[in-house]
Amino acid sequence: MAALIFRYWGYGGMRVRYGFIGCGIRSLALADAAKKSGKIDITAVCDIISGRLAAAKLLTHGAKGFRDYREMLAVGGFDAVVVAVPNDLHYGIARDALNAGYHVFCEKPIATELAQYNDLMALASTSDRVFHVGTELRFSPMMRAANDLVQSGKLGRVQLLWCKELRPPFLPGQGEWRLSPRNGGTLLEKNIHHFDLFNWYAGSRPARVSAFGGNEVIYGSKGILDNAVVNIEYENGIRAMLNLGLFNKKFSLEIGMLGDKGRVEMTVPPERLQFSSRTKQEVKEFERTKIVGRYDHAGEVEQHLAFVDAIVNHTPSPATLETALDAHRIAIAAHRSIAEGRIINLAEME
DSSP states (O other), X not given: OOOOOOEEOTTSOEEEEEEEEOOSHHHHHHHHHHHHXXXXXXXXXXXXXXXXXXHHHHHTTSOEEESOHHHHHHHOOXXXXXXXXXXXXXHHHHHHHHHTTOEEEEESOSOSSHHHHHHHHHHHHTOSSOEEEXXXXXXXXXXXXXXXXXXXXXXXXXXXXXXXXXXXXXXXXGGGGGGSGGGSOHHHHHSHHHHHHHHHHHTSOEEXXXXXXXXXXSOTTTTSOSEEEEEEEETTSOEEEEEEESXXXXXXXXXXXXXXXXXXXXXXXXXXXXXXXXXXXXXXXXXXXXXXXXSOOTXXXXXXXXXXXXXXXXXXXXXXXXHHHHHHHHHHHHXXXXXXXXXXXXXXXX
């Protein structure tokens, strides 16, 4: 096992060293956010494509490069591994990184099958390493402000949640993996973030999922969804609905909640939150750190800081495997509902 050594700097802070596995477009955003956190040094990068590896080394100012992630894990020189590869590879690499004794920051989805997810969760429960799931919207200042409104009681009893994401088609990825079964399904690839927010705001576990979807517009030849509607009912009676379209010219996201005392609506872009009740209306706009890359979102820098804080203080990440489990279950259940034409009780998926 490679030695794990933290470095202390004069200001009294503790810096964490990252090793990146995968150097594609998403990694550029993750690496830039890590650098902008001011707490992280990227000391190793790995990719099987030489051009991407060279670009990553340039971005990270000379991090050691590897073509084989197993060699990188064996050589070491870092404290935490960032897994940012095609979805079907997440599980195996994250498992190897945990077994090698590293903290793990893994992009979502953690696995394309629940059996793999449960296996990794069991392994992580026996480890003293921090495992962080890349659900960065949970760390967005605007999304956190919405949760504060829920927790404060200003919305009263929340009953309805909704999300509408209209966006351009997927960037295909190397070998067009995002346009193939390797992505685990459109809802697993794209909407884990929104299901995670629903779960957080609802404060309950999902009980039933029904969904409709198709690929009539752009992905008919690819066999993946380009539009869908997903309905979720929670154990506490809250209901949520997601609408997704992957053939809009511009990106737009709307998320909202309705309670018996108030309503909150969020839009991106710009990042704008509106709270309204019977007696008042408040509007707040949020700015986020600009990050390099086309796959960047609000909460990028904040999630790295949370991961570092968990490592330094020997505490769980705010985005653990247990936290993210139900978002994965909803996505997989929604695909099953579309395929089988029925409501899926999540108890079936325990």
